[in-house]
Amino acid sequence: AQTVTQSQPEMSVQEAETVTLSCTYDTSENNYYLFWYKQPPSRQMILVIRQEAYKQQNATENRFSVNFQKAAKSFSLKISDSQLGDTAMYFCAFMKPTGTASKLTFGTGTRLQVTL
Amino acid sequence: KAGVTQTPRYLIKTRGQQVTLSCSPISGHRSVSWYQQTPGQGLQFLFEYFSETQRNKGNFPGRFSGRQFSNSRSEMNVSTLELGDSALYLCASSPLTQGGAGELFFGEGSRLTVL
Numbered sequence: 018a019q020t021v022t023q024s025q026p027e028m029s030v031q032e033a034e035t036v037t038l039s040c041t042y043d044t045s046e047n048n049y050y051l052f053w054y055k056q057p058p059s060r061q062m063i064l065v066i067r068q069e070a071y072k073q074q075n076a077t078e079n080r081f082s083v084n085f086q087k088a089a090k091s092f093s094l095k096i097s098d099s100q101l102g103d104t105a106m107y108f109c110a111f112m113k114p115t116g117t118a119s120k121l122t123f124g125t126g127t128r129l130q131v132t133l
Numbered sequence: 134k135a136g137v138t139q140t141p142r143y144l145i146k147t148r149g150q151q152v153t154l155s156c157s158p159i160s161g162h163r164s165v166s167w168y169q170q171t172p173g174q175g176l177q178f179l180f181e182y183f184s185e186t187q188r189n190k191g192n193f194p195g196r197f198s199g200r201q202f203s204n205s206r207s208e209m210n211v212s213t214l215e216l217g218d219s220a221l222y223l224c225a226s227s228p229l230t231q232g233g234a235g236e237l238f239f240g241e242g243s244r245l246t247v248l
Contacts, residue, residue, distance in 0.1 A: 054239075061136075062223065062239035108176065119164055119227050120189045121237065123176040
């Protein structure tokens, strides 16, 4: 079974600064997908960024980028130029592709507060 | 395109009752999965349906069940409610590509309180 660990329950960053959220995972699979999801106080979860394990290049989406270290089973999220709207719970998640099935294993989340 | 719609948004039940939650996926999405979110256990996978068939099931007792209709809408049912069933129940739909691992689009959730 896969496990996902987020060791930072809460973090705070000032507006315009950069913050890195940590995530480690454990799996015996070689092919899999990793995700960062954001859940703002309104509760609807949205995808921030996605990484495919067979791709060595780190994924980037505007101000969001990841540092994917497959051998170390580490998948951290870097948010640059933080904005007040980035305040949310951030969940790291693992998915093993199994054809037409999709099941996410989530970490416990990191609550990020962006301050003025 | 409308997002994932969950109803009801909030509900209060008493122990021993049953509850049915509904989820309408994004048009064209055939995969619907359900998650339970609690402060203590975090986000846990309940089950996933694809074309009216249950593809995956999480580690929950048989009191938790679900189904999917031909229009991809899904319902989950919890019977004989317990206090510990109080949670936010999230539904997610996915377009699923051939290789799987399509992006999940979440609804706003149904907040269930069991008294």
